[in-house]
Amino acid sequence: MNRPDVPPPAELFLGFAKASISGFGGVLPFARHMLVEDKKWLSEQEFTDLFSFSQFMPGANVVNLSVCVGSRFHGPLGAFAALMGMLVPPIIVILLLGAFYVEFGQTSLMQGLFRGLGAAAAGLVLGTALKMGRTLRGAMPILFAALAFAAIAWLRVPLILMLAVLAPLSIGYQWIRPR
Amino acid sequence: MNSGLLLNLISYFALLSLISFGGVSASLPEIHRYFVEQQHWMGSEEFARLFGIANAAPGPNMMVVGVLGYQVAGPAGAILSFVAMALPSSILAYYLGGIWQRFRDRPWRIATQAGLAPLTIGLLLASGYVLTLTADHGSWVAYAISGCTVLLFMATRIHPLWCLGAGALLGVFGWV
Numbered sequence: 245m246n247r248p249d250v251p252p253p254a255e256l257f258l259g260f261a262k263a264s265i266s267g268f269g270g271v272l273p274f275a276r277h278m279l280v281e282d283k284k285w286l287s288e289q290e291f292t293d294l295f296s297f298s299q300f301m302p303g304a305n306v307v308n309l310s311v312c313v314g315s316r317f318h319g320p321l322g323a324f325a326a327l328m329g330m331l332v333p334p335i336i337v338i339l340l341l342g343a344f345y346v347e348f349g350q351t352s353l354m355q356g357l358f359r360g361l362g363a364a365a366a367g368l369v370l371g372t373a374l375k376m377g378r379t380l381r382g383a384m385p386i387l388f389a390a391l392a393f394a395a396i397a398w399l400r401v402p403l404i405l406m407l408a409v410l411a412p413l414s415i416g417y418q419w420i421r422p423r
Numbered sequence: 424m425n426s427g428l429l430l431n432l433i434s435y436f437a438l439l440s441l442i443s444f445g446g447v448s449a450s451l452p453e454i455h456r457y458f459v460e461q462q463h464w465m466g467s468e469e470f471a472r473l474f475g476i477a478n479a480a481p482g483p484n485m486m487v488v489g490v491l492g493y494q495v496a497g498p499a500g501a502i503l504s505f506v507a508m509a510l511p512s513s514i515l516a517y518y519l520g521g522i523w524q525r526f527r528d529r530p531w532r533i534a535t536q537a538g539l540a541p542l543t544i545g546l547l548l549a550s551g552y553v554l555t556l557t558a559d560h561g562s563w564v565a566y567a568i569s570g571c572t573v574l575l576f577m578a579t580r581i582h583p584l585w586c587l588g589a590g591a592l593l594g595v596f597g598w599v
Contacts, residue, residue, distance in 0.1 A: 267481050300444075301512060334480075343498075357591050363562075364478075366557070367551075367568065371575075372547060373548040386541070393545040393552070396553075411542060418535075
């Protein structure tokens with residue numbers, strides 16, 4: 245484990261902590277920069293492979309990514325170090341924000357600020373979804389996406405119920421469809 | 424502190440952690456359904472405000488989970504909600520990561536990934552829709568901010584922080 249390209253757990257912790265705390269508007273670009281360009285712990289292709297898995301799994305994609313990168317270098321210890329790097333700074337920020345909101349959140353200035361932020365942040369989620377939606381190909385995948393949308397947005401079905409019904413159908417379709 | 428409340432938050436987020444395909448952003452309508460409609464812990468407007476704050480802070484998308492937990496049950500609620508949301512999916516990723524790479528060419532693996540992709544896109548779209556209606560309710564300026572953000576985000580490579588900053592500024596002037 246003395247190869248220079250294997251970062252020690254403390255380095256993993258610090259690297260992910262820095263990416264996490266820099267992540268205004270999303271951690272992903274900072275994590276990618278740190279892993280591929282700055283520290284060179286991963287090649288472009290390795291990053292893409294690990295990230296597509298992290299994206300596909302449930303949970304926050306950058307959190308999954310930190311676990312995969314950490315375990316790749318140091319097994320459970322590395323995964324734990326990288327995960328803590330990803331989680332500890334945000335927890336501190338959340339505690340500060342929560343206290344701030346309880347103390348000052350009710351002033352009209354702050355209420356206005358949060359309303360403006362909320363409107364822009366909602367637009368970012370919508371924009372991300374539309375960008376991803378442009379990659380959908382074929383009538384059936386579009387139908388499944390539309391059904392998932394309608395179940396959650398209009399029918400207000402609990403997430404677990406929607407997945408229990410649509411996931412087997414959508415995966416089953418991919419399984420039997422001619423290639 | 425009410426331990427029943429903390430247990431409620433932990434068990435809810437620990438389960439959500441394992442089914443939140445598409446990440447926390449895509450799960451926001453589900454969290455809204457639980458916090459606002461089922462448990463009545465807060466109103467829709469407060470949910471939208473807290474979502475706004477979480478987005479202004481540096482950190483992963485799941486910041487909003489900690490901020491909501493804080494509002495419901497204080498600092499302990501924030502930490503426990505955040506950890507409950509992060510840990511189960513991390514453990515799953517740890518154990519499945521190796522298996523997934525080993526079976527990358529198997530048909531069942533490809534079908535699973537291809538089958539879940541449209542559902543996560545539908546989920547994220549539902550999330551954007553619900554959040555926009557919730558955050559912008561009753562204000563055409565708010566709708567304009569969301570609309571401009573969507574257009575800028577899709578048509579340019581502008582950093583998202585500029586959109587958040589512009590929204591915050593308009594809000595501070597009391598125009599939203």
